[in-house]
Each structure stands twice: as C-alpha cells, then as structure tokens.
Amino acid sequence: MAQSEFVVERAFRTDRSSPGRWVRSHVLRQGWLIPIVIGGAFGNAALAGVVPVLIGGAMDAVSRALEAGDGMPSMPAVTRAAVLIILSQAGRAVLQLARNGGSELFGQRLERDVRDELYASLLGKSMTFHGRQPVGDTMARATNDVRELNLMFNPGLNLVVGSSFFLIVPALFAYRLDPRLAAAPTVFIFAYAIALRHYLGVLKPITRDVRATFGRLNARLAEAIDGVEVVKGAAQEDNEIEAFEADARAFRDAYVRQGEKEARFLPLLLLGLTIGAGFWHAAWIYFEAGSTLSIGDIVAYIGLLSMLSFPTFISLFAYSQVSLGLASARRVLELVNRETELDQNKDGAAHRIEGRIEFEAVEFGYTADRPVLTDVSFTVTPGQTVAIVGQTGSGKTTIARLINRTYDVDKGRVVVDGLDVREWSLEGLRGQIAVIEQDPFLFSRSIAENIAFGRPDAPQSEVEIAAREAQAHEFIERLPDGYETVIGERGVTLSGGQRQRIAIARALLSDPRILILDDSTSAIDSATEDRIQRAIDRAAAGRTTFLITHRLSQIRWADLVIVLRGGTVEACGTHDELFATSAPYRRLFVRLGGDSDLGAQSFGPGEDQVGGSNGGGPR
C-alpha cells in the first residue's frame, strides 16, 4: 500500500528512524571530508599549542646563556625557534584552510543532498498529501530548515570540533611539560562544561521571551501603521500609542533581563580563575614541590592556558547553531517520513468515466470532533453543470475534495458512475478529474509548455485549439513571443484572469471527464468577466462540471444548484425550483437585486437587458 508514486533510484539510503540517526547517515556519507575536517581541526589546535612551547624553549636558551655570562651563543637557537614558529603557523594556516574548506563543502553538500532527498520524497507522496500539506510550510522546510542543517555543520559543528581541540590540546601539552600541570586545564574542561550547560539553560527561556516580545511589538506596530487610515478615521491614535508603548516596554524588560543574564557569563570567570590557579600551581611546583620545571616551561604553560579563551567565547554560538540545526532536522525528517494513509487501490476500476456522481448521506470532518459535512446527498447526471453555493466555511471546497479523493468520507458514499470512489483505482479516477484552483500555479516556462504540461507530446495545433477554447489565444498572440513567451521572464506577468484561462486550457488539453472549477475570484471589469465566463462555458460543455462560485448570474444558469449551509444541503434543484421553494434562496436574489429593474417574474432564461444576448439558456 505504501507504494510511492515516484521513486528516484539511489545508491545511498539514509536512516530515517530518528533525526539523530538521519543526520548521522548524511554525515557518514561525506566520506573523506570527515577526516579532513577532524584532522584539520586537531592540527590547527596542536600547531597553535606549539607556539608557546617554542617560545618557552627560546627563553630557556637565552636565559641559560645569560646565566653563563653571554647571551649571544643562544641566538641560533632563538632564530631556529622564530623560524619554526613562522613555519608552524604557515602549516596551521594550510590545515585551517583545508578544514574550513572541507567543512564548507560538507555543509553545502549536506544542504544539497538533504534538499534533494526532501524533494524526491515530496514527489513520491500522494496527491492526498499535497492536497493537505500547505505549500508555504513545505517551502519553508525546503529552504530555511535545509539551510539551518547546513549551518549546523558549518560553522556549528566545525566550531564545536575545533573548540574542543582547543580545550584538549592545552591539557595534553601541559601534561608533557609536567604531568601535574594538566590539572588546571582538565578541571577547567569539566567546570566549563557544567557552567555552559547551566548558562544555556538559564538563557533559553529568556531568549524565547525576547523573541516573543519583539515579535509582538513588530506585529502590532506593523498592524497600526498598515491600518493607519482606520486608526485616524476612528481617532484612536492615543490608544494605539499607549498600546505600542506597553509592547515596547515589555520588550525592553525582556531585553534587560537577557542582558543581565549574559553579563553573568560564568565561563569568563572560570577562565580567569583557571589562569590564576594554573599560575599558582606552576609556582608551587617550581618553588615548593621541587621539580625540573624551567622558566621556559612556565612561559609555555601560561601560553597554553590562554588558548582556553577561544572555546570560552566561541562555543556559545556554536552550540546554539547546532541545536537550531537539530530542530530543523526534525522538521525536515517529519515531512519526509509522513505517510499518507489513503489506499491507492491500484487494481481498481480505470475505465472512461461517464460523469454521473452521487453523494449518499456523506459525513466528513477534517478532525474527528468537528464535522464539516453532515448527511450530504445529491445526484448529478453526466454532463450537468452544478453550482455549489454557500457561505465561506459551509463546506463547498470539501465536496470537491471528496470527489477526487483528496480525502475519504467518514460515513456514507461518494459514487461515480455507480462505483464507490474507493473502488476506482486512484490514478484512474484522478486522471479523469481536473481541478482548477482559484489561483492556479504556472511554471516559469513557455506558455505552450504550460498548456501542454499534461500532454508534452501534444502538437502545437492542439495547444492552440485548447487556448482558443479557453479564450486565451488572443492575449497569448499579443505577448512578445506568442506561445513561446516564458512566464516571469523579461517582466512578463499575467493577470489573475489570464492565469485562470491558461489553467483552463491546460485542463482542456488533457480532456477530463469531470471538471471542478473554483471561480470565486472577481473580475474587475465586465470585458474580463465575459472572457472568463465564455471559457468556462466552453470547458463545461460535454463534461460534468462543478462550479464553486459567488456569482448569482452563474448560479442562475446552472443545471443544478446545491445550496450549502453549515455543512448540510439546504436546498438542491434548478434555479426555478429553488426560487419557487426556498425562501432564503429567493431572498438572496431580491436583496442583491436591490430595488431592481428585474422583478422575480423576469428571471427567465435568455433575458439580457444590457449586454448582447448569446441566445443560449441553460444547457
């Protein structure tokens, strides 16, 4: 059942059982980049640690020579140390470059691969999934969250690895000077880890407050300025200023609280105490405990301890980057792993649909506790044009979604040509149903390609016929490159009505048996409306058509009108029937007709007082 609709064959499979494992499997995939990053980071820290040791050596040489009476003989040793320092730092630069470059590649590849994996998985998911998943949310995950994963590695984990070597190297090198000297840096590592953890824990809720108060401040401010006409019109400036000041003060308080916690950054104190303690420890060993420590060793030791300042300051940033990345990984993986529970029924019926549709006592809700449709029944005969009317939220769109099985009913049946929709193969069913959304999506390709999207092999002549039928041919011809004009390029943008007509042409070319058209947008002028309505009339000819519409005129000419109210069918029939039997329906026409030049008796077909008549009544 969980058969995917689209599969990319890959040599590599990721472990999707948990965000941690998933990230790990992506990491392991990077192969040779891992040793480069880790090796580079270690080399970088080690070569940084070499400097104080070399300095110490030079000082010892000079100091011994001076004790002997003449310093000059130590100069070759000093020169060697100076040259070694320069060479070691050159080596360090090379390693660091390799590490940074490697980590850069690492992060970018990860971003690329994860996005690829996400995209392929989205393509593999059912229409049901895409019908339900908000596009904006998917886009956010495909861009921001995937980017966060990149940043989690570079600079995030890169710095975590780098700074942990800056913790370890001082301890290691100090141990080599005198095992006892490893004490201070080692204690620091643990104390630091505890302090950092505590600090992050304390800061987290406050940072959240700061973000929340800022968000509120910004949102309300934008609102007051966007709505300034209403604010002024209602003379509410003073109230708005007062409300703004309260918001700004709430942010200020959170900001001050955050500053206070940040000011109490304990790792900084720990760093100071460690240097002090190390100094004391070295002095104690030198003077009291008796050892062979030289002055150069002590100098080297102090130098090693000051290496600790790098991780002290950098890890805060690095850790927050990593935790952001993990949260993003969770969001991306959640989307990749989400199942769509609809049965595809591959072996179901797939023959040509005639177009008879019956709803039998249908009940449905998006959540269990809130039914959207209750006891909805009606019958549509093949070729009819059905207008669905009702207030926003009355369930119009839901009816359309049940026909093409974006969702399945909770109770009752949706029947197409005598077969329950669940007995049709999903592909066979959907292949014959075209849905034209309110704001259709077009690709940044040529107009011809967009129209032929469902049938890429369609000859140009058929594309043009479809465009003519959809009343789009004329405006397409007027575009700079006609049918070859690429949408979105060189400033070519299309109006809502033009997009709608191209979508109609696209649907016509694939010759669906059932057409569902959401026409609840409004045309600004009558000429545009003429074109859209002509296109719809053509498209509806010869196929069962559902119109979700707000236009009384369209409703009037439909073969069947279904009036929905609060998820039930309030009335169902032809315009004349409803006008005679349904009081709310009649009221609608009377009220919106105003003191009308149209009496109720004049609602006959074919009458057109103003525009020219096309002579046609309802089909």
Next chain:
Amino acid sequence: MIFNNLDVEAYDREYEDRELVRRVAAYAAPHRARLVIIALSVLLISGLSAGVPLLLAAGVGRFDTPGATFPAMLVAGVFVAWILIWLGNYLRRRLTTRAIGDMVLSLRRDSFSATMRHDLAFHDRYAAGRIVSRITSDTQDFGQSVALVAELIGQVIEVVILAVVLLRISPRLTLIVLVWGPVVIAAAAGFRILARYVTRQGARAQADVNAKILETVGGIAVAKNFRRESTVYDEFLDVNATAYAINVRRGFALATVFPALNLLMGFGTGSVVYFGALSTIDAGITVAAWFLFLQSLERFWFPLMNLSAFWSQVQVGFAAIERVFALIDHESSVVQTGSESVERINGDIRFESVRFGYGDGTQVLPEFSLHVKPGESVALVGHTGAGKSSIARLVARFYEFQGGEILIDGRDIRSLDLGAYRRRLGVVPQTPFLFSGSVADNIRYARRDASDAEIMALAQTVGDGEWLAALPEGLATDVGERGSSLSMGQRQLVALLRVLLQKPAIFVLDEATASIDPFTEAQIQEALLLILKDSTALVIAHRLSTVRAADRIVVLDGGRIIEEGDHMALMSAGGHYRELYDTYFRHQALDYRPKPKPEPVQEPA
C-alpha cells in the same frame, strides 16, 4: 554607509554632526549617572586587563630571580584582578543594557507617536514596512552600535595603557610590535571588503535560486496532477546544483580569512621572539619583559582588527539614528487652524472650488464643487484616477487641499477639533482592516466603552445574526493577523458593524472589490443600508447594488462632475454612466450572460 542608500526616503535629511550629537545627548541625559559608572567600569576593566600580563610577567621575573620564594602576592594579584574584571564586566554590561534598553524605548515611543501624527499623504507615499523597520530595527541598530563602540573604546584604552608601559621598557621592541599594526588593520579591512563583496554577490544569486526552489516546490502538486514528476525533478536538480555551486564559491572565499590572519600572527610572533631575544641579550631588558612583549602582541592585534569595524559601526549607528530623527521630525501637512468643539454634526458637506493634488504637480481636483445634504447618500463612480478617493479622503481630513473651501455644517473643516470631528465620522477603507483580537474588539474599536450586550444586539440586527453562527466562537472569535481567519466578506461585515456602532454623522466608504459569496454579500448590503439610513454618506461604489441604493450618483472624470442623477435616470440617459455601467457593473447584474466574442468561434462538439 554603502548599504544605506538602499533605504533613503524623500523625507530623509542630513543632520549636522553637532546637531546629531546634541539630539542623541538629549536621549542619553536621563541616564547620566549610569553612563558615568559605565565609563568608570570600562576604565577599571581596561586597567586590570592590561595589568594581568604585567602581573604574569612579574611572576615569570620572579622565577628567573635566583633565590626567590613563592610569589604569593603576585598569584593573589592575578586572582583578584580576574575576579574584579569579571565583576566590572558584569556591572558594565548590566548598566549598558539598561541604558540602551531605555534609550531605545524612548526613541521608539517618540518615533511611533510621530508616525501616528503624520498625515495619510505620508503613509501613502512611504511603505509601512520601511517605517516599521525605522521604529524597530534602526533604533535597535543604534543601541547596538553604542554598546559596541563602548566595548571598543575599552579595548583601545587597554592597548594605550599597555603601549605606554611597553614604551618605557623598550622603545625598540615596542616599535616591532607596533609595526604590525597597519598590516593587521589593512588585512582586516581587506577581508571586510571581500566579505561584503561575496556576501552581496551571493545574496543576489541566492535570492534567484531561492525563488526557483520555491517554484519547484510550488509546482509539485501540478506536476503530480499530470504525472510529470520526472520533468520537475530534473528541473529541480539543475536548480539545486546551481545553488550548491554558488554557495561553495562564496564559502571558499570566506574560508580564507582566519588562516590568513593566523599566518600573519605567526610572522608577528616570530619577529618578537627574535628581536626580543636580541633586546634581552644586548639591550638589557629582562626575560620577563620579553615575555610581556610576547603576551602583548595578541592583545594588540585583537582591538586593531576591530578598529576597522569601529568606524563603520559608528557610521551605521549614526545613519540609523539619522533615519529615526528624520521620521520624528517630518512635518504633517494637514494643519488645523482652530480646534472648535464638534459635539453635534448634521452632516452637511460642501466642497467649494476645491483644488487638490498629491504634491507631485498633477492636479487631481482642479476646481471641485459638490454639496451633499444631511442624510443624503452619494455614490461616486468613474474610472481609476477620476478623483473619487481624493474626495472621500478630503472629507475625512486625511489630506490637505490647496485651494477653495470644505465646509462641514457651514464651518471650515480646518477650524474643527480634528479628533472630535473624526469621532463623528465613520470611515471604511477599500480593504477592510481588522486588528488582531476578537471580532467584538474590532467592532468596538472606535467606541471602546461599548458593552458586550450592546455589540451582541447590534450584531443581531444584520441578517438575524446568522453570520455569527458561521464563526467558531461567535463574537469572541479571534480574527487572526489582519483578520486572516475571517473570510473577506466577514471582514467587511465587521468593518461595517464597527461604523454602525459609532452611529456616525458622516459615513465615508471605499467599497471593496473582492468577490464574496452571495449570502454574506446580502448581509453586507443589509448593514450598509442601515448605515445609509442615518448618515450622510459618500461612497466610492464598486457594486451594482450599492449604486442602485444611492440617492444620487455622481459621475467623475478628471476631477470634475460630468453627470449626476439616480441609476434609472442615468441609465436611460445613455451617457457616461451607461458607458461606465457597461465596463464595470454589467457583469454584476443578475441576468448577466457573457457577451459573445466578436469573431465567430467553432462550436464544441
């Protein structure tokens, strides 16, 4: 200031530095005591930070001295210095945050109040988002720069103290340390330019790529609909590969910064080791002093690298505050000459030879006269640019006019108390605007004292309150951001009820063009009729039912009245109104059928 050119607005002005400093000082003045303590703690921290290497060097000196004993005082000194540094830092940061938080708060309050005072000509002209960013981001940026500059000053003081000490020990060796300064500053500045360049290049390319990625994601549903997954997948792979290439190139450029600085540091250290040894051997400085120079090197470099950031940060801060002051100082062009009380208004509106333009030279109303009698409803119709909204907005006193007179009940509109006058006005803009909060909150927006019962009773008067049943929690329903959880129709209803609650003497409506389901639309019409019954109304009409309901239709063209009358009369006259009807209203008629295409089309089978 390179970036700032992007958001220059016409009301921006250049302040002289002295003027700017004076203005900023006025905002800083209330925090004088805090600022003094901050300055003192900065000095303390700098002194102590410079002192730590001195103590350590002195310690090393002790090791080097034959017969020396455990340097207890020095060790204690290091501990005490670090604890004091931490405490000083705590004090400094705590007070700085407070001072900045309070300054930013005052700046925000002042700039927001100013924004609310500015007339609508200002708000029409300048994008809300940019004003918002001045009030929130620019104030914050300014605060941030103040903090950063304070920190940098601390570091520079530390460097100066160290430099003085070093100079006294060995001028020659100090010179070696200082010689690297310009090199480091140049390198840091170079990298800053590089970073800015690649970031900006990258940002542009990234924006393109992001747009393409968004498109490939947006197209998935369509691709699946037509079973063309592999086509869009191939397209996606291309885009994804491009994004990767761009990002890697940018990343590699930035990856060179720190390695290069470390290499430079290697040369610096090497040179101080070498020349330090020479000085120790032949110029008589101690090994401890040599050590001090080595420690100082790093302490010198860090502030130097930051120094190049310093100026740009100061500039960013000043540019930001300049933008905020420009917003505060902009003068509103709507000026009242008096503040006569407005207790009752009958709603008599008279335009007499009014001249009006938006200040860009074009005359919207060359010489406009119109008299609207109390209680009359007038529908304004005409093509875009005919002057409909200007007339409506002049009545609401949103703009200043340049000539003629507007009289309300025979009194000059300029002489009225503006707040009181507007409270007698009901204004509904074309896109009905809802504020976050509940439906009830929005209805009582203009009359906050209205009780729940009053609002409930009012809500019931429209369509027997049926529209409330469609809202999940009735009047308590949260409307969401800008009313997003309500349908367009419901938003319009709420906006009209807001006015209905106000019982205004004058009603100004710019009718919405959005398409609304007929049931809600019928209720909107009902609410509209209720308002029209009791108020003088000026309506920019887009709906056929509204023009029909108006007492008088005024047809405008180029800011002049070209026809007047009611719907039936004007229709039968067959003039300009008839033409407008055919263009904008015909398709709204109940018996509308599309006009056939002029040329013959082949009939479908």
